[in-house]
Amino acid sequence: MSDRAPSPTPKVALGSAVRVCLIAVLALTSVIRVSADDWPEWRGRGRLGVWAETGIVDRLPASGLRVSWRTPVHAGYAGPAVAGGRVFVTDAQPTEGKRAHQMIERVSALDEATGRVLWTHEWQANYSGLQLVYAIGPRATPTVDGDRVYVLGTMGMLVALDVSDGRVVWEKDYVRDFDAQVPTWGMAGAPLVDGDLLICLVGGEPDAKLVALDKRSGKEIWRALPSDSEPGYNQPIIIEAGGARQLILFHPKGISSLDPATGRVYWEIPHSVQMGIVVATPIRNGPYLFVTSQYGGARMLKLADDKPAATVLWSGPGEQDPGMTHDTPNTLNSVISTPVLDGEYVYGIDNDGLLRCLAAETGKEMWKTDALLKEHAMYGTAFFVRNGDRYFINNDRGELVMAKLSPSGFQELSRTTLIEPTHPYVRRRQSPTVHWSHAAYANRHIVVRNDNEIVRLSLAAEP
């Protein structure tokens, strides 16, 4: 069971003479784009981490994938979005001659076929107060919706741009407009489009942890949840359960479900997480809704089927719990990596870089292995995307792994080098740098960036 993805609503103004013909063509291309090909937001359409395209390679060549193009970029963690023949990527660089925390942030639109830069839009950002080692660039993946792309900078600058030319349609500054305080590791919640709304993780005051804006004008429609904690670093998602569409947010004080149309809270599960480090996106399958964090541990929620409600099915301890340390037994404490809920099992990277499998119903560990990252590494990270019965996993070693996950074990099908890890990191044993950027999968290609370049590589099966 999967959740319904929001449908794009492209706006096209056409002359009557060619309208029927062009509408047919556009409809066709629209159907093609919508059905599988694009990757318009964090974890792809619907934030599901699912890539439905077919005609994809069955084996990754050890010698590397065929490069479609490479384009230089500056630093950043944000994965790219791909939609409508364009690739959107954000980056940042220090302002020349200024102090290190004075930055220029930028979003670029690239031609998907060639990598040519079509337009850029820049703004200044002051990274003061961020944890220095990670203060390199934007975190949030751009969100593309029809003719708009919504881009969030590290310090809370939100811009709505015309995808065709980068023209600013409207902009908001979370700090200035909502009295937000930027958390230690920067604003990371990519804005979520739902119908006419753009739902944003703001962390503003008063009671503006979440804010819904009119996606066309930027006008505030509703705000919800007190900012008695930092906003966290999570990504809101929308699910359908209990006869209602529910906006789910995993934040440092718990898991909240809201009516996405109004911001009214359906239910909340209290769950405080130390340092506000809630990163891994909640995942849902059937009645299960799973969240995990390094300090807070794991929570498997069971969604009610007759109303919007949830209960804690089981809990796993986190590092903040009494007697717990990094090494004490736990269920699955993911730091950054969003796990997978496949059938009756959870698969994910733990806080030591091991891939684990749990029974969704009980939390019982089925197995764990270091075969994916090949090392025990604190904050080990990998990004899972399902494609048919297998997974594409870009890991923090800069590799792409194709594998099958089952309760009987991790079956690696093939592996290849994807991109050079360049993100700064301090605790890794084998590599001084990591790759913490989610790849985009679109049109039988993978698009991935580091702090130097963005690369498009072919995953198309040979004819």
Added chain:
Amino acid sequence: MIVAAVVAAAAQAQPGGRTMIVMSDLHMGNGRDASGAWDRHEDFRWAAEFTGFLKAIDREGRSAVDLVMGGDTFDLLYGGDDCGGGNDTGCSEAEAIRRLDRVLTAHAAEVAAIKEFAQAGANRVAFVPGDADAALLFPGVRRRLLAAMAAGADRVTLGGEGFWLSGDGRVLVEHGHQVGFSAHRFDNWPLPFSRGTPVRLLRPWGEQLTSALYRRLEETFPIVDNVAVLGAGLKPALAAEPTASTATIDPLLLKYLMLTTLSWQQFRMELDDGDVEPPVWNIEAVRSQRGAFLVAGVPEDDPIRPLATRALADGALDAVAQGLSDEEIVTACDYRAAVRRARRRFEPVVSQFPPRGPAVTECPRTTETRGALFDYFWRSRDAMFSRHVDEMTRRLPRDARPSVFVQGHTHLADRSQAGANMISGGLLKIPMEGFSPIRGQLTPLVINAGAWQRTLTPVQLDRLLTDRTLASLQPDDLPACYSFVEIPPYGDNPAPRVRYWRQDGDQWAAGASCR
């Protein structure tokens, strides 16, 4: 034996070649009563641990150790009704001698241990006066102490200037009660005496304010003064009193808790090294809040919040609020911002308060500094310690240039920042031990030795109170873990670090943290 003697002699010649140990705030008091039971006000019941500790540092320091007792070694403030004086003055010299004699008798084992230590090898012992044993500055009291130690010339000394300076002028130890807004600060330190006859010890306003309160509360809650940071134990004790549901808080006590018991030590330092601009608080807007400003800085889950709220309703807080200086307001606001940040982030701080719970609001900012880019809150701490370090340095001989300032007084030892900096990628220009009041620099270094007695933080206290009552807790129930500062032999630069003497199974050893 000969080798040891040579090593010791060489070490004595070179101050940097000696081990320095600073232990503070033992608070040895009247010991046991006539029945043999501990006096309820006695905090130092750990003669065996103390003796073992001195033997260990003597052994590890190869009998070439400077042991500095960093103040409040003795509690000469509380002795019953044996001192004359009034509200603002305490014991005369003769009365203080009688009190010291009583304490030394009550702690004969500890005195013997110090004497034995001082007589070994090239060891030396220096006493630094604190606020609770400021009476040591009376010449007669000083002589009595040194006579009691009887370890030979120069083996045991007392810092009549109010501090101890290492032979090379690189390390300065003082108690810490003279820093910043301390309510236990003496105006004329190190001559804290009244005029007239007989000369009496003066009583700082914090002492006047809290002395009787501590005595009363300690009768019911023996660990009220064992909660670090100094003063923090008053809060749960006041809230646990039978009258708490209707009582109000003394406005001056609220100010005392707000300003003089601030502990900047509780906050982690990893997030910036000063390359962030501090917010500018809107002092005018703060003043317009009158007494409500004092209450706004008290988190809603703070035990004294109801008392403060009632005091506000009675209109009792306005006068104290109006009397605050701009600097006091900025300090309180900086501190509130730090509390707010820690609570909103659930930071696992060293813990003057639980990192969870409702966040306090910030003080109003001026419009030009609104926003999130100004997350810097060390300003007040840096200002007060920089000023103090400058003052102390000016008092020293010209060739003395201390780079390390060791203190106690707050009862909370500084936590190492080594782990924090590892998280930050080693990019921060901050000391790993203690802190520097000059941002971006590693010296001068200020480090707090904590208390060499049994203490606990409010978070630890909360844990204990899940199945105990505050009144049932005795000092013996607290963690057997005693903090001190160690400065190993050094070449150019002394490198202090906080260590803990703690029990590990049946063994006692020094470690980097309490178990």
